[in-house]
Amino acid sequence: MRNKTLALTVVMLLLLALAVPAFAAGPNFGEAIYADGQAWGTKGTADLPAPNAHNRQSFDGLYKITNGVEGQLAVAEAAPGNPAYNGGRWIEYMGSFTGTPVLVTSFGQLQDLIDAGEISFTETGNYFQCPLLPVKG
Numbered sequence: 001m002r003n004k005t006l007a008l009t010v011v012m013l014l015l016l017a018l019a020v021p022a023f024a025a026g027p028n029f030g031e032a033i034y035a036d037g038q039a040w041g042t043k044g045t046a047d048l049p050a051p052n053a054h055n056r057q058s059f060d061g062l063y064k065i066t067n068g069v070e071g072q073l074a075v076a077e078a079a080p081g082n083p084a085y086n087g088g089r090w091i092e093y094m095g096s097f098t099g100t101p102v103l104v105t106s107f108g109q110l111q112d113l114i115d116a117g118e119i120s121f122t123e124t125g126n127y128f129q130c131p132l133l134p135v136k137g
Contacts (some may be wrong), residue, residue, distance in 0.1 A: 029136040033062070034105040035079035040132040048089060048127040062090040062130075063110055063121055069101045077107045079132050088131030095121030 031039035051059050060077040078085040099118035104110050113119045 027133055029133060031135055032073060033076050033132060034073045035076035035107070035132060036082055037106045038079070039073060039105075039135050040076075040079055041135050042088075042130050042132055044128065044130045045088075046129045048129055050125070050127055051091070056091075058086050059089045059091045059127065060084070060086050061093055061107075063093045063095060063107075065095055065097070065101075065104065065119070067096045067101060069103050072101075072103060075104050075107060075110050076132065085132075089129055090127065092124045092126040092128070093121040094124050095119055 027041060027043035029041040032042045033040050062077075063075045065072050065075070076090070097113075097119045099113075099116075102113075104113065104119075110119070114121070
């Protein structure tokens with residue numbers, strides 16, 4: 001019985017060792033995401049299940065631009081300090097400019113470009129937790 005318990009413990013530790021590295025990386029305090037006109041760092045923590053119609057509003061959109069200008073980061077709907085910020089729970093969108101690319105640093109600017117038909121997005125089906133952190137020089 002002791003050998004079975006020891007074997008089970010070793011197997012569990014090995015499985016844990018394989019699972020942890022995906023989220024074990026330290027936080028990124030460098031510029032990673034634009035939100036509310038400023039750059040933020042981040043730390044990915046977990047994949048989340050798809051929201052249903054009742055909890056979709058507890059996620060924010062994270063918009064990744066495939067053909068933006070140099071220095072373009074993903075753009076978030078809101079950041080800490082904004083009452084609309086949902087703590088870093090994201091629905092990912094992928095999109096590209098149909099017009100001339102410009103640097104986008106806020107969701108308001110992004111929404112204006114979407115409304116003007118200058119950029120379009122598609123939901124990717126990725127949902128995750130990734131809080132925004134202040135950038136440290």
